[in-house]
Amino acid sequence: MQLFAKFIFAAVALGMMVPNQALATGPRVTTSLFSAHHNQIHAVDFPPFVSSEVVDGGVISEIITEGMKRSNVDAVVTTHPVERMVYYYLLQEKVMAVAGSHFDFTKAQREQLIFVPVVSLEERYFYYMPSHPQGLNIENGTNLKGLRYGAHQGEEIERYSKAGAEVVYGRTVTLLKKMQRGEVDFICAPPRSVEWLLNRYMKDEKENVIAMPGDAEAQTFYMVFNRQHPLGEAAAEKFRDALIAMEKDGTLARITSKHFGDGELGGLFLKRLETIK
Amino acid sequence: MKKVLFALLLTSISVATTPVVAADYKVVKPERVGLSSERLKNMDRLIDHYVEEKKIAGAVVMVARKGKIAYFHESGLADVGKPMRKDTIFRIVSMTKPITSTAIMMLYEEGKLLLSDPVGKYIPEFRNQKVLVANPEGSAFPYRLEPVKRDVQIRDLLAHTSGILYLFLNDVYPNPTRQMVVDLYKEAGITDGFCRPDEEIGDMVKRLARLPLYAHPGEVWDYGLNSDVLGYLVEVVSGQKFDQFVEQRIFKPLKMRDSHFYIPEEKLPRLAAVWKSDWHGKLERADNKPIIAGDLCLYPSDAEALSGKYLAGGANVLSTVYDYFRFAQMFLNGGELDGVRLLSRKTVELMAATNHIGKHDAEFLHSKGWKFGLGFAIQADREHAVDSGGVGTFEWAGIYSTRFSIDPKEEKITIFMSQTNPFGHHFELWDKVLVQSASAIAD
Numbered sequence: 001m002q003l004f005a006k007f008i009f010a011a012v013a014l015g016m017m018v019p020n021q022a023l024a025t026g027p028r029v030t031t032s033l034f035s036a037h038h039n040q041i042h043a044v045d046f047p048p049f050v051s052s053e054v055v056d057g058g059v060i061s062e063i064i065t066e067g068m069k070r071s072n073v074d075a076v077v078t079t080h081p082v083e084r085m086v087y088y089y090l091l092q093e094k095v096m097a098v099a100g101s102h103f104d105f106t107k108a109q110r111e112q113l114i115f116v117p118v119v120s121l122e123e124r125y126f127y128y129m130p131s132h133p134q135g136l137n138i139e140n141g142t143n144l145k146g147l148r149y150g151a152h153q154g155e156e157i158e159r160y161s162k163a164g165a166e167v168v169y170g171r172t173v174t175l176l177k178k179m180q181r182g183e184v185d186f187i188c189a190p191p192r193s194v195e196w197l198l199n200r201y202m203k204d205e206k207e208n209v210i211a212m213p214g215d216a217e218a219q220t221f222y223m224v225f226n227r228q229h230p231l232g233e234a235a236a237e238k239f240r241d242a243l244i245a246m247e248k249d250g251t252l253a254r255i256t257s258k259h260f261g262d263g264e265l266g267g268l269f270l271k272r273l274e275t276i277k
Numbered sequence: 278m279k280k281v282l283f284a285l286l287l288t289s290i291s292v293a294t295t296p297v298v299a300a301d302y303k304v305v306k307p308e309r310v311g312l313s314s315e316r317l318k319n320m321d322r323l324i325d326h327y328v329e330e331k332k333i334a335g336a337v338v339m340v341a342r343k344g345k346i347a348y349f350h351e352s353g354l355a356d357v358g359k360p361m362r363k364d365t366i367f368r369i370v371s372m373t374k375p376i377t378s379t380a381i382m383m384l385y386e387e388g389k390l391l392l393s394d395p396v397g398k399y400i401p402e403f404r405n406q407k408v409l410v411a412n413p414e415g416s417a418f419p420y421r422l423e424p425v426k427r428d429v430q431i432r433d434l435l436a437h438t439s440g441i442l443y444l445f446l447n448d449v450y451p452n453p454t455r456q457m458v459v460d461l462y463k464e465a466g467i468t469d470g471f472c473r474p475d476e477e478i479g480d481m482v483k484r485l486a487r488l489p490l491y492a493h494p495g496e497v498w499d500y501g502l503n504s505d506v507l508g509y510l511v512e513v514v515s516g517q518k519f520d521q522f523v524e525q526r527i528f529k530p531l532k533m534r535d536s537h538f539y540i541p542e543e544k545l546p547r548l549a550a551v552w553k554s555d556w557h558g559k560l561e562r563a564d565n566k567p568i569i570a571g572d573l574c575l576y577p578s579d580a581e582a583l584s585g586k587y588l589a590g591g592a593n594v595l596s597t598v599y600d601y602f603r604f605a606q607m608f609l610n611g612g613e614l615d616g617v618r619l620l621s622r623k624t625v626e627l628m629a630a631t632n633h634i635g636k637h638d639a640e641f642l643h644s645k646g647w648k649f650g651l652g653f654a655i656q657a658d659r660e661h662a663v664d665s666g667g668v669g670t671f672e673w674a675g676i677y678s679t680r681f682s683i684d685p686k687e688e689k690i691t692i693f694m695s696q697t698n699p700f701g702h703h704f705e706l707w708d709k710v711l712v713q714s715a716s717a718i719a720d
Contacts, residue, residue: 052402081465081484092418153464174466177475201476 039075039231041068041223042089043099044082045171048196048259049121049221050099052079059259060119060221063243064099066251067118067223071238073231081171083153096229097236101221102154114225114236118243121190121219125212128179128205136186137212150175150184173197180205188216192260302363302599304349310342311720317348320713327706328353331560333678334552335361336695337598340714343688344606348717349598355696356550357562363599366535366547367694368580370471370592370675372601374504375608377590378435378652380511380523382624385431389514392435392651395428396506399513402486403429408440409461409489411454420457422489429494431510434503435651436633440490441501443469445573446641458491459572470505470589471676472567472574478519478588482509498637498649508590519588530617531607533600538593539584548595549696551577551677556702568698575676575698598692605683605690608671629671629685631657642674642704663708666715678703682711687718 041064043050049060056062061077068075077099080086089095091109101121105113127136138144145164151157152175157167168175168184172193178184180202191211198206225236246252307314320338327333335353339346351361384390390399397403406429407422433439444467447459465484468474474481482505491499508519515522520538528536540548551563568575579585580595587593603614608629612620620628631648639649646661647654653673656665665672665682666689672682678695680703691714693707 079487081487082461084461084464085488088418088420088422092421171466201480 039073039096040078040089041075041097041099042086042095043077043079044086045079046100046193046221047200048192049119049190050077050079053200055259059255060099062255062259063118063246063252064223066255067239067242067246068235070242070245071235073235073238090224090226094226094228096231097223097225097239099221099223101219102152102156103222103224104154112227114227114233116223116225116236116240116243117220118223119221121192121221123188123216123219124191124194124214125186125188125216126176126179126194126209127186127212128182129208129210131179131182131185135210138186139212139214147185148183150178150187155188173201176202176205176209179209186212190219302346302349305345305347307340307342307347307717308719310345310347312340312342312347312717313719316717316719317713320348320710320717321350321352323706323709323713324350324352331558332554332556332702333695333697333706334554334560334562335549336693337361337363337365337367338694338710339598339602339690339692340717341602341606341690342718344610346602355547359546361549362547364535364547364597365549365694366540366544366595366597367549367679367696368551368577368675368677369594369596369601369679369694370677371504372596372673372675372679372681373589373594374591375652375673376523376527376594376604377504377507377511378628379527379604379619380519380590381431381435381507382620382628382651383526384511384514386621386624390431390510392430392432394431396431396434396439396486396510397428399510400482400486400506402483406486407489408493409454409458409491411457420454423493425490426493427495429490431507432633432651433494434507434510435628436649437498437500437503437639438495438634438637439501439503439506440492440494440497440499441485441503441506442491442499443501445469445471445571446500448571448573449641455491458489461488467502468574469502470587470592471579472576473579473582473585473587473589473593475586477586478505478509478590479512481587482506495635498634498639500639500641502591504591504652505589508588508593511590519590520593523594527604527619528600530619531600531603531614533596533603536594536596536600536604538588538595539582540580540595542583545581548580551575551696551698553699554697554702563698570699577677577696577698598694601681601692601694602690605681605692609683609685609688609690628652629655629669631655663704664715665711666718674707676700678707680707680710682714684715687715689714689718 045051048054049058051058057077064077086098086100090098142163147165149160149165149167151167151169153169161167172189175184175187176197198209226232307317324336324338335355337351340348349363351363353361355361355365406425408425409420410423411420429439442458444459444462447455465488467485511519511522552560553563554560563577565578607614607619608625611622612618612625628651634649638645639647639654643654643663646658648657653671656668656670666684667686669686670682670684674680678697680693682691691711693710
């Protein structure tokens with residue numbers, strides 16, 4: 001729980017009523033693969049928080065699905081391997097909502113969107129020990145000349161480039177592999193993500209990927225509702241209310257504990273779906 | 278006496294320093310199977326001339342007819358200071374594809390799948406796929422996604438009509454839509470598999486399935502990562518790792534003893550090097566760095582890995598001319614070799630039928646006049662530039678310059694293997710090899 005962050009809830013009331021839509025049918029993160037669905041919430045793969053490989057789609061997926069269910073909006077989370085697919089659905093197809101972080105919208109685009117923070121994730125900087133046997137600490141971050149920063153698409157990178165670092169883009173797993181190959185010096189990511197990806201793809205390198213001391217800035221994961229969708233504004237308000245209610249009645253704690261806790265269901269975040277039959 | 282001793286000494290040194298030859302090659306007199314020895318000398322001259330001109334470092338060529346090897350010639354170098362040998366091991370790359378197709382067709386015959394099955398029945402990520410369509414220039418968004426008119430079926434993967442692409446053909450057939458799809462592939466970490474990624478094939482396939490298709494299934498013929506998807510499909514349907522399935526069900530029964538997904542250490546000395554050729558006499562051995570040209574990435578050193586996770590149904594296998602002859606002879610025999618039946622005659626006929634890709638031509642290697650079956654191209658007429666000797670001849674090739682050709686009417690197999698980059702120069706040489714093979718027929 002300590003690594004998984006605090007939940008943030010918005011206080012802005014939209015003051016609009018949501019007409020009852022199709023009845024919610026429960027968490028269907030992975031079942032979205034089985035049938036086309038009119039209200040898909042598009043998100044980029046972000047394991048173990050949002051991933052079709054994790055039980056119930058991961059903790060954030062489950063929170064979103066539960067929140068939407070309580071908002072009486074029948075919706076499923078669909079994950080994509082690349083962020084530009086998420087942009088596509090939001091901006092071209094004008095879907096009701098997408099979910100994610102590191103969004104890079106223009107001012108005009110932002111005016112058409114409603115951002116509802118779902119969760120704030122602590123992040124850490126990581127480096128690859130064999131490339132930096134003396135360790136690497138970029139705490140003050142003012143002089144990064146000669147270093148290569150591995151960034152995610154849409155991430156704010158100005159501070160790194162201003163400090164002289166070269167910026168290389170990729171998915172988190174790609175950046176970890178680039179670190180291993182000596183093509184990237186450091187990355188910034190939630191420790192849970194790094195831990196999951198190392199377990200899944202680079203088990204032998206677990207000891208070599210080192211977290212620098214201290215937290216980096218937190219990463220906020222949003223639901224982004226579309227004002228251009230007939231349900232967008234109303235759904236945003238309902239979803240906000242649902243999140244507040246879920247925190248009060250202990251649902252958020254239960255879902256979090258299910259994925260990260262030590263109880264009977266705890267630790268599901270590490271389990272790939274195919275391993276649970 | 279001294280000469281005899283010297284010869285014996287040489288023989289013993291040779292035995293001690295070179296790996297044991299894997300197969301007992303029985304080569305018959307060409308006339309016994311209706312081929313002309315005299316005319317086959319043209320093949321010697323052809324290959325030796327390309328070696329002398331330093332267009333290629335070396336090659337192994339075989340012509341077999343009526344089940345017998347009638348011509349088996351090696352020329353030039355396999356590596357620096359190492360002559361080409363009949364048992365030299367080659368990266369056969371895309372000649373892996375017919376092997377993968379065979380695995381799928383064996384499962385088909387066992388009733389485990391139908392060619393008309395949607396791939397999404399077995400790999401859920403293939404459900405609800407979209408096709409990328411370019412928007413008119415100046416549109417707010419460069420493309421739109423349309424739901425597929427029908428799902429990708431197993432037959433589409435076998436015949437390359439799925440709308441799944443290879444990245445490297447972006448340089449060969451450039452257009453904005455292809456570029457946009459390839460950009461999405463790159464962002465998602467999809468590769469052609471010729472520079473082997475450090476992941477399991479299923480991980481790649483599941484990401485690929487969630488990206489847009491280049492065209493509606495069944496509406497194009499576009500050579501792509503389809504066999505790689507099929508390799509993973511074999512895993513899903515059979516419950517076995519793809520390499521284990523192929524080794525147990527295809528390589529072992531056919532006695533393809535030198536065919537591997539990852540090379541055993543003791544066979545490393547038999548692996549040919551890859552050579553870079555400008556086709557004008559400048560020839561150099563490729564070093565241990567990836568060879569990158571536009572969207573094409575080749576990494577010859579991948580073949581030296583003794584183990585690995587990636588099992589590409591479109592590219593992984595290492596083999597010899599003799600082993601591939603055994604595989605090809607199984608096809609020529611209607612699915613059986615030496616009493617071991619892998620496929621029925623009817624299934625082989627289905628694989629070699631010419632109507633799987635409709636009005637399209639399999640243009641990538643052969644241009645017009647060639648169709649694509651369920652794993653290889655098939656000559657459909659004798660009116661076009663590339664003529665391998667007869668209608669119904671089926672064949673495919675590998676990107677490091679390997680090619681096989683099976684002429685069912687003449688009961689003839691031709692196999693050429695070299696390891697030369699870049700790929701594009703070799704069409705001329707391959708075509709000449711097939712002309713020599715066909716023109717040696719003397720009955």
